[in-house]
Amino acid sequence: MTTGKITLLSAGPGDLDLLTIKAAKALALADIVLLDDLANPGIVSLAPRARVIRVGKRGGCKSTPQAFIERLMQRYALKGLHVVRVKGGEALLFGRAGEELAALRRAGIPVDIVNGISSGFAAAASLGVSLTHREHCQGVTFITAHKQDHGEPDWSALAATGTTLVIYMGMTRIERLCTSLMSALPACTPAAVVQWAGTQAERRWLGTLDRLAIDATDAGLGSPAVILIGPAIGEAMQWVAQPAPIHQINQEPFDAQRAA
Amino acid sequence: MTTGKITLLSAGPGDLDLLTIKAAKALALADIVLLDDLANPGIVSLAPRARVIRVGKRGGCKSTPQAFIERLMQRYALKGLHVVRVKGGEALLFGRAGEELAALRRAGIPVDIVNGISSGFAAAASLGVSLTHREHCQGVTFITAHKQDHGEPDWSALAATGTTLVIYMGMTRIERLCTSLMSALPACTPAAVVQWAGTQAERRWLGTLDRLAIDATDAGLGSPAVILIGPAIGEAMQWVAQPAPIHQINQEPFDAQRAA
Structure with missing residues (x-):
């Protein structure tokens, strides 16, 4: 059996142009995308091959249990697929990357980490x-x-x-x-x-x-x-009183209420 | 006279794939690139139109004085050019972005900031x-x-x-x-x-x-x-004893002794 791999991918603050090039490349090759609700859902346009599974809070619902997310990642990786776990912001700052990494290491599944903008x-x-x-x-x-x-x-x-x-x-x-x-x-x-x-x-x-x-x-x-x-x-x-020439956003609108 | 603009651009830790898409877009349009020595010099390949000026420490030489760098940026921006100031890592963490931003604001020059990976x-x-x-x-x-x-x-x-x-x-x-x-x-x-x-x-x-x-x-x-x-x-x-399946680098070698 071929073991696939998991990429823990930092989706940044929302503007898709703030993704790294490395993130865009990983998404392009993804078989499965597990999408955190804190990430811009428009990110799936960069993963045309992937089956997208939404995890995390939706509306007033409870979070998808962490253990379930971890099992899901492992199941697909053990089928030999490239699973991209998309986390809002920088994956290594808050969120639960520490727990997810530990679970994946215990299961012997290779993990690649792609940094992002918090x-x-x-x-x-x-x-x-x-x-x-x-x-x-x-x-x-x-x-x-x-x-x-x-x-x-x-x-x-x-x-x-x-x-x-x-x-x-x-x-x-x-x-x-x-x-x-x-x-x-x-x-x-x-x-x-x-x-x-x-x-x-x-x-x-x-x-x-x-x-x-x-x-x-x-x-x-x-x-x-x-x-x-x-x-x-x-x-x-x-300079805040002046029209602030700062931080252009070049993206489609999305449900920003969910972006961290 | 048309005022140009300045982009304060975070070059990340060295791997060019860790640049943001926004950074790549800014570099593609740059007229002038002021290159910090802590950034991967290979980044200039992304700025084909630009005149590249290296600033910062070279070998045992002293740093280019901060005031000189600030004057240089202003001079080109006031000529109507798009100046990209490339800083290693994340521009807003260490380095002297604070001083450079203050100087540019005093001169009334618009500044765009592009985040990066520290x-x-x-x-x-x-x-x-x-x-x-x-x-x-x-x-x-x-x-x-x-x-x-x-x-x-x-x-x-x-x-x-x-x-x-x-x-x-x-x-x-x-x-x-x-x-x-x-x-x-x-x-x-x-x-x-x-x-x-x-x-x-x-x-x-x-x-x-x-x-x-x-x-x-x-x-x-x-x-x-x-x-x-x-x-x-x-x-x-x-897991450090195991072959660590972490952080792939997909780039040409460069003088990494200078990368922060």
């Missing part, structure tokens, strides 16, 4: 700022507000690093998150929210930490969005 | 690990060991976050860095070094924090490399 970087491009402007910081922390045990991240430890904070999955708990950060950072710390970063439906808010929870919510911003906090983000304030 | 993500792909495996951590911090004021990062604050640490420009000060981290993290904390991540010349070391400085140096690893530290990196230990 929505935090697309958000920075939209704001026109470096995440690590060296006059302001010397690094950046990507963090999810959603802990596996439903606890809170240690916001004061994160603030103490002086790095720019890029928070994923934080909009549903933005008030608590801001209260915690306000006890560790100045109220005037620059903050931004970019919703649907890197898609045609992109929206953003820019202000300061003390206004973040109220104003971003009042502006109608919600999930999926990234929250960016730190002095480096403040650089955007110098 | 070498830290390529290193994770090489190791076959998620940077944020949720059984181990809830985030990742990208940090440069090289502070603007030549001081040290606050390693204990960084360790206290519990995030995976991905350290850029750390190989020349790896001993001091490890000594500082050893006072904040267990000696058995998984650690890895990936040199020339995402290029054909890629080399890597995987072990624990207490052996990092000595063993990675003994193995001949040096700049440019990324250092990865944290329990999530330890996942690689489960």
